[in-house]
Structures are given as C-alpha cells and as structure tokens.
Amino acid sequence: MGKIKVAIAGVGNCTQALVTGIQYYREHPEDTRGLMHPDMGGYKVTDIEIVAAFDINADKVGKDLAEAIYVFPNRAYKYPGVEMKPTGVIVQKGPVFDGNPPFLNEYYTLSDAPDCDVAKVLKESGAEMLLNFIPTESHQAARHYADCAIKEAKIGFVNGMPTLIVCDPEYQKIAEENGVPIIGDDVKSQFGGTIIHRALANTMNERGIHMENTYQLNFAGNTDFKNLLNRGASKHKTKQEAVTSLMPYPVEMSTGFTYVELMKDRKTSIFYINGSNFGNAPLHLEAKLEVEDSANFAGVIVDMTRLAKIALDRKTGGVLSSACSFLTKHPPVQIPDDQAAAAVDAFVRGELER
Numbered sequence: 001m002g003k004i005k006v007a008i009a010g011v012g013n014c015t016q017a018l019v020t021g022i023q024y025y026r027e028h029p030e031d032t033r034g035l036m037h038p039d040m041g042g043y044k045v046t047d048i049e050i051v052a053a054f055d056i057n058a059d060k061v062g063k064d065l066a067e068a069i070y071v072f073p074n075r076a077y078k079y080p081g082v083e084m085k086p087t088g089v090i091v092q093k094g095p096v097f098d099g100n101p102p103f104l105n106e107y108y109t110l111s112d113a114p115d116c117d118v119a120k121v122l123k124e125s126g127a128e129m130l131l132n133f134i135p136t137e138s139h140q141a142a143r144h145y146a147d148c149a150i151k152e153a154k155i156g157f158v159n160g161m162p163t164l165i166v167c168d169p170e171y172q173k174i175a176e177e178n179g180v181p182i183i184g185d186d187v188k189s190q191f192g193g194t195i196i197h198r199a200l201a202n203t204m205n206e207r208g209i210h211m212e213n214t215y216q217l218n219f220a221g222n223t224d225f226k227n228l229l230n231r232g233a234s235k236h237k238t239k240q241e242a243v244t245s246l247m248p249y250p251v252e253m254s255t256g257f258t259y260v261e262l263m264k265d266r267k268t269s270i271f272y273i274n275g276s277n278f279g280n281a282p283l284h285l286e287a288k289l290e291v292e293d294s295a296n297f298a299g300v301i302v303d304m305t306r307l308a309k310i311a312l313d314r315k316t317g318g319v320l321s322s323a324c325s326f327l328t329k330h331p332p333v334q335i336p337d338d339q340a341a342a343a344v345d346a347f348v349r350g351e352l353e354r
C-alpha cells in the first residue's frame, strides 16, 4: 500500500511515544497488542514514516529526530528493547509565536537558529500531512502550522491540541477546496480521562441514572501538565464539552490539572460523579486511572494518520467527520462513541464518504 509520509510540529513527549512506538511494532511485527486497528484499509502502523519535524528547543533543533526525541524535558515511557537508528530527518526550527511561555522556558533554551519556511519544508519533504503536537494555548503557532499545511503546502492536517482549527468553518472550507483531509480538534486518548468519563456518562444515561455534577482531576509530571496548570483554558473546554455534550440535561462539571514532577509521563485521572438512581436515592462514584500519557495519545495518532491517508488515496478533502467524532475530544459533531466507531469502520470499508 506504500508509506504514509508525515511531518510533525512539536518534538515533545507525544512525538517520542509515537516514533518509538512505531519502532516497537517494527521490531515486533507479530505483536498487535495495544492497537485499535492492526490493519486499517491495508495500512499498518509501521507504514508511517516521519519525513520532517519542527521544534524550538535549542537541544532538539538541528538534531536527527532519533536523537531529539530523547532530549529533556521529554520523558515518555521507554518501550523495552527499542533501539532507534538515525532517521535522516533533522529537526527544523519552527516559528515560536506563543509556543514558549516563561514557565515552559524554565525547562529548555530557545533555539537561536533562524526560523525555517514551514510551507517550503513541507513541500520539499514530500509530507502528505502535518501532525500538530505543540503546547496547548499556542493558538498563533497552531494557526501558522495549519495555514502552512492546509492553505500553502496543500496537505492534510491532524490537530492533536485544543486550538479550534478543524472546528473553524474557514479552515473546513479551504481544506475542502484544496482536497486535503483534516482531523481534530484535540486527541481523545486511547483509554484516558475523556473516553472513560464519556463511557460512565453513557452508561448512566442508558440506565436512567441522574448525574447531578461531576469532576475529573488529572495529574502528571510532564511539560504538558506544567503548561495546563498555567494556561489550560482550551483544554478545560474540550474535556468538559466531551462529557456534557452527551448529557440530555445540563450537568455541572469541573476539570482540574496538577503538575506532580516525579510522576513524569505517568498520568493519574480521578473521576467523581454525584447522582441519583431509583426514587432519587443518592449515588456517588469514584474511579481512578493510571496510564502512560503520551503512549495513550500515540495509540490514537496511528489511526488518525492512516484514516487521513485513506482519504488522500480517495481524493477526499475537508473534515473527516467519522475520524473526528471517534478520535478527538472536540470534533465538529459530537456523537456517542459506539456510533463514531461504527462510522470509522464504514469509512474504511468505503461505505461512508467521510
């Protein structure tokens, strides 16, 4: 079926987990544990090839991707036995915009290399899509990468963070005109806070349980959490809407993020729900999840990438609604997860256009 050539903005923990995770499956071709779809329309995870990468950290820029992914403050789970060989992809200096707030700049030095021309690099690299993994709330930088991919290089765009790009009617229109698929916004991790909270809400709805109010508290020791602690407005929004949009009545929901250094990339999510069952008798639910945060993200990106490639093969541009609803926290259209999963399968079989 050929390779899937992708470029990545942001060589952080999520990129480390994605690149080393793909290598894990290359080294263990018989192992399909941890994959939602071992095969997607003929494409395997190992068909994904990184052809360009952008960052702003002085210790990452100018290095081969295989080396840059291990540079501090990256601290994603290390898959046992995985050996990275040089990829030949040198990390380019991306334009900084709002990607370098002071509380993140404590962890690294900003590269003083000149900014590359992102659209030019994308075109020359042969990338078929750009994956956007820069820090939450870097809205200007996110829009710049989206402009370079969707408008200038005319390639697909996968938005892994919560700036509303795919939900923006202007980008939707241009992506459709240019025949390039877009998937976003913000990733709904493989088995993370959002999908579990949604599953709990769905089950309560199905069984007539009334949800009065609920919270979700998340903590980890990676830079994503340092960032969310200081500027997490758009993440609170995508997380809360992912749950409240499923409820047939208004529900009060709070979300919290805390940075706990020694947790590194291991995330804890605590869920609390206050509700009532038959006769309005009180009910309280408390649940806890511990998971490797960036691996949880990468497990979804490998599907998004293959779905975008299938769309490119079929010359389908614009919002890939089935992929957005199944795999993102804030899709243009929220539908229950079982319906979204069925829509993705129908898209892969060619029975659904998007």
Ligand SMILES: NC(=O)c1ccc[n+]([C@@H]2O[C@H](COP(=O)([O-])OP(=O)(O)OC[C@H]3O[C@@H](n4cnc5c(N)ncnc54)[C@H](O)[C@@H]3O)[C@@H](O)[C@H]2O)c1
Pocket: 009, 010, 011, 012, 013, 014, 015, 054, 055, 056, 057, 074, 094, 095, 096, 097, 098, 099, 100, 132, 133, 134, 135, 136, 137, 138, 141, 160, 161, 162, 186, 187, 188, 189, 222, 223, 224, 293, 294, 296, 297
């Ligand atoms: N499970 C998860 O980890 C998860 C789930 C959903 C969404 N996300 C989102 O994915 C994004 C990436 O998460 P992460 O954990 O890899 O973060 P990270 O902080 O580890 O990595 C971000 C990288 O982006 C780089 N960067 C900053 N500004 C840039 C710019 N202008 N151009 C190029 N690079 C720039 C940083 O130097 C860093 O290397 C975040 O927005 C996060 O909220 C993560």
